[in-house]
Amino acid sequence: MPSDSRHPTDPDAYAVARRLHDAADATRNAFDRIAAELDLTPPQARLILRLFEPTAMGDVAGHLACDKSNVTGIAARLGDRGFVTAGHGSDRRVKLLELTAQGQQIRASLEQHIADTSPATTRLTRPERRALIRLLDKLSSTATPAPRPTQQQSRR
């Protein structure tokens, strides 16, 4: 392809990034719709999908990329509906969030809906899926500087 040497990268550097963002938008919209079908808000669904094991509130905030003060409310609403419970670790300050049986059930529903409707499973051949996984792995290998404990603050 015509290699414009104006930029160290590529003449259509933005086109690639834009395509990725558009795909991310579509994926997010699909996810929000699935969450809504199960009467979950998007952050609630994201929390459930990431709660593989008892996790401290602060770490959950890191996963959701939001302030820890938000997790209090999100977890409270999920607790009211019986999807999560909270216990304490050895450090009495730490509150460990955990899925209940009902929470694990709705997580399975989420996973199933995602697998069933994702274009990654419905529109791609198996070799294409493997190629996609490889590319996505490479994208995220250092893009996210490892799941930082809690130090996720933006400027300003």
Place this chain on the structure above:
Amino acid sequence: MPSDSRHPTDPDAYAVARRLHDAADATRNAFDRIAAELDLTPPQARLILRLFEPTAMGDVAGHLACDKSNVTGIAARLGDRGFVTAGHGSDRRVKLLELTAQGQQIRASLEQHIADTSPATTRLTRPERRALIRLLDKLSSTATPAPRPTQQQSRR
């Protein structure tokens, strides 16, 4: 990982979809951070990035995948800051939203930040970028892509 084998396609169908969602999450977080640097909320930034030409409020709502009542407020805040203006079309009910010069300027800033920081441009080789674009195109092809070029025109 639920290796539920009830799917005729692939035992790890969910793994592919999950990977895509995780990548979408990371991409969205990066986008939100860029928007925040320009003092824009995520929906505001998405609106600006999509406003290529004068667009009716309802169509903007379609692009943002939200109810039209929300666009009133989002557009009002962007209007207060001089990024968008509204005019009327031939149908007096329709309100056409349009970027101002200042709005086009901040859109260019958004695009540049995205291109500069996206892992799609910083972590991928050029062939990989092209492969990624091809896969994403296939993922998002809305209209049934007429998957059959093999027309079987043995008739005569």
Place this chain on the structure above:
DNA sequence: TATTGTTATACTCTATAACTATA
């Protein structure tokens, strides 16, 4: 009568800051 967009309402998410309770 149907539509486009607005307004009213209620809820959730969000960050900041101040607070508590542990450490």
Place this chain on the structure above:
DNA sequence: TATAGTTATAGAGTATAACAATA
């Protein structure tokens, strides 16, 4: 003093329903 989580507060996004203006 430092850390984990909560509470208080304010602003923004969100959907639903009712409304005005126009078609």
